[in-house]
Amino acid sequence: MQLTVIGVGPGDSELITVKAVRMIKEADIILVPVKKEGSTKSTALDIAKKYIEDMDKVLYLYFPMINLEQNKDYVESIFKKHGENINQQLQEGKKIVYLTLGDPMIYCTFTYISEYFEKVNYIPGIPSFLNGAAISRKPLCIERESMAVVNMTDDEDKIKMVFDIHDSIVVMKVCANQKLLKELINEGKRSVTFLTNIGLDNEYITEDINYLNEKVPYFTIGIVR
Template structure:
């Protein structure tokens, strides 16, 4: 009896919000997939990545929603790894049946993405995986505002507000330009770091980029309020 040929997983970055920013390669993979895997932080809550990719998903394609708890300062690593492993088990089962699966992720799959953890589990098990880059929110922010991320000999640091305030402060102090992601995890802490360094007028925050609810602000008071989940900050010390 001929052995069943194993399938393949594509990890696809759908970009920051605008469906037109998906690459041609990503669209082709989505259109030809047997299964679309849509990650969610909470079961029953709509996936933003799925909404972005929706124009390219065929009606007959199977949709599988998987719970991926958010990585945070308070999250137990052991609990997260257990969930990642269980999700990898489910994906591996699909691949063992010869299915082509697409895992959707916001921005780029290699920038603060839970996909990367599942990818490592599957690679360790000998599964075939291909990752297709997407546009990260900070690159989209820079292009959207015609604001260079770096020029000349300037450095660029990238940090997430899921890290400790001391780690965030160290990155801000070390670089001329700093991208801050996952801002909603501790926006008030970021506001304090900026005020302590007299950088209140040296940042821009964009929320829900490419969506109807998009907002751009340079007012530090907005950082001290509730910040939308899809928010990214760019700090430029030189003006």
Template sequence: MMQGKLYGIGVGPGDPELLTLKALRLVKECDVIAVPGTAAEESVAYQIVKGAWPEIALKELLPVPMPMTKDPRQLEENHENGARSIEAILQEGKQVAFLTLGDPTVYSTYLYVHKKIQSWGYEVEIVSGITSFCAVAARMNMGLVEKAEPLHVIPASYQIEEALKLPGTKVLMKAGKKLGEVKEQLLSMGAQGVMIENCGMENEKIYHTIEEIPENAGYYSLTIIKE
């Protein structure tokens, strides 16, 4: 019997119209749709695809719990469990589409599962999606980088002081609960920037200056700092 194949599918940042034709085709073709979270229907990635193709509701869904934690043992356990549940479906010869926000190659929890499934000898494929930082720049009608400017993508929930001194454009992702501290650092440096919360979604909020940024903004907030 043929083994199934796992597709890691980037569904873009939030606007269903930013889903690629390839992503949508594979969602339609795959037997099972794996979705990060305990309730598949509540996942943002699922809702994005549903906005473009409501029939996803008729598909077999596999929730893959991915709790937000930095505890290495807990993370390893979650990734192992998620990968095993996907493996069971692949062994039945079914194709699995794992939905992931933005692009699967950028700070995506999907990658942990991808590596495990691949190391166990299954076929895997990553399908690129539009990244949040490109979508935010487009939404603000501005370029990210021009001429010889470098671009730095920084996970803002870690130490970022040194990274903020780098030349060029800085993208701050996944600040989470540290947003208040990040805002203070940016203000003390006199940095210029913009932030969008939930880019392309119904509850989108745009902040044109660092001062405007609320300290309790949601997880899907992205800040762009220009020189």
């Protein structure tokens, strides 16, 4: 029995590692997180689909996109059920993989259920911001520069502190607080590259700060220099 969490990268199916592809092909069960109960829509699955020879192996796990603290009992009951079901399949000797966007150690849904398992193997994937830096042809940091990754859902004072301290900043979940982000970029007279839906058919890249004037898509990151 084996449980492996696989990072499938930022969007381009050719950016999945060779090891990840092998583990997907060898799996008895392929777990995929979805945002809506009963849904079969998954970006991670779309990326890895070309390497899945039998779609009947795919099982969908519902992870509610709601405030975890305000709905603690409801959410924990779902996570516990996932843990019980997966452990049952592991006890039956199944080889299981769990697919996640980017890298499994960066904002990964699996983290919420990891406590239910004694041993988990992880296969890293290329994070969206590393692919974004390569696409924009701009280094994230050079020489003595420092780099930070900040989430716009975080406390505003913490976000401001990051902008005060670091030379290069990767901004995740841009859509969570666009107003503050625009203020900080303008105040620091910084340059920025926004990358939306990296590696997908509707990929969009711009250096226009006014991109923040309208609601940007969920899969948008910013690279601030």
